[in-house]
Amino acid sequence: MTRTAISSSLRKGIVPSNEMVYIVDDDASVVDALSSLLRANGKQVQIFTSGQDFVDFERQDSCACLILDLRMPGLNGLQVQKSIAAxxxxxxxxxxxxxxxxxxxxxxxxxAVDFLTKPIDESALLVSIDKALEQDRKLRRVAFEQESLLARYRSLTPREQQVLPLLVRGLLNKQAAGELGITEYTVQIHRGHIMRKMEADSFATLVKLASKLNLEASEAS
Structure with a gap:
């Protein structure tokens, strides 16, 4: 299984309509009961009868959660959890x-979001699923925002990438120019380009964005 990309619907800030609940359980009666319950509550469901089948499955790009049986032949639930974690x-x-x-x-x-004992309390399960899907939405949103931020940073020229950490450290244009051996006017030009490319509407916003990039750590490495 590969890590899925961020969907185009999430890029637009829209909650995906193709959210999926995966069920992995070797007990057919449990699978039937759970899938019927979830579909009756408007959830899309995909079923796997073994842990290995799910591990080998190429997931589609959508928000999802996994209902996973703890004890199964072959890969048990904990082994599946460990296998897909990376x-x-x-x-x-x-x-x-x-x-x-x-x-x-x-x-x-x-x-794990939750740990439920069979026979499953239907209300508790539905609450756990909603919680899990909301968690996945948030994780995907954060991942996209970081991906977008990195893309903006990479759009800076090498010189602009040198100027940025100096500015967010609080250096004046003249001081930054002295460190880099360039003119103050050149720093002013770079500063304007950086603000535009990073989509920062203020210097305070630029500082916040730079802090998410952890530029000090990247400079040290």
Whole structure:
């Protein structure tokens, strides 16, 4: 499974209409009951009968969450969670017929949204799914905003990338010019280009954007 890109609908600030709930459980009766419940509540559902099938599946680009059975033949729920952790941020809701404290702790440390015991409380499950989908929307929104910010930063010329950290450190144009061995007027020109390319409507905004880029760390490296 590969990490999905940010959808065009999210770029426009619109909540995707193709949100998906994935169910991974080897128990056919549980899968049928859960999928019927979710579809009746307006959710799109895709079913997998083994953990390996889900791990091998190429997900479409959409907001999603995963309902994952803890105990299954082959890859169990915790192994699936660990396997996909490096490739996706999809929120996970664990379900199990007989939960145990160590497994619950491991699941939660791995970032699980919830841990529900069978028979599943329908209301609790629906609340957990809404929570998980909202979490995924936020994660995807943050990822897009960071991607957009990096794209704007990379649109700066090498010299503008040198000027930017000096300005946000509070240096005057004359001081920045002295550090770089260029004229104050040239710094003023670069400053105007930086503000435009970074889409900063004020210097305060530019400082906030630069802080998200962690320029000091990148300069040190």
């Amino acid at each position: 490739q996706t941020t999809i929120p996970v809701i664990f379900i199990t017929g007989r939960g145990d404290v160590p497994s619950t702790v491991t699941a939660m440390k791995g970032g």
